Amino acid sequence: MRGLHTDTGYLLYRLGLRSGQLFNAFLQESGLRLRHYALLRFLATSEGALQRELSSRLGYDPSAIVGLVDDLERLGFVERRPSPDDRRSRIVVLTADGRAFLRDTDEAGRRVTNELLEPLGATERDALHALLQRVAEAGLD
Structure with missing residues (x-):
């Protein structure tokens, strides 16, 4: 299977697809997707x-x-506020309910990551994370 x-x-593409599927x-029971x-x-x-x-980040x-923020605002997880620098612009802010949702999903997120990386030991997982982080950060410049 070369x-x-x-x-x-x-x-990396296949791993990304699998990660997204998991x-x-x-997230399916909450009605959200990975993008949310x-x-x-x-x-x-x-x-x-x-x-x-x-959008850029x-x-x-x-x-x-716009659609993602609308969805999350309807759920009470984010809110739009006037920007302090420009009243015509809105900033999107995480609400207390949004923080609670993230806390509630932390363990499930760890389970997904553990399933995905099951073939690797702890040291290998740390090394993979560090390498992927370096590559990702270089791509943000």
């Missing part, structure tokens, strides 16, 4: 963000961000 499995890019399956979860996770690390910033089309 061929595609010798291509690192393809392996995360979407665990990623947006919430990003907001958990900030004091809020403009929708256009969310997450790599999603701006029109998709």
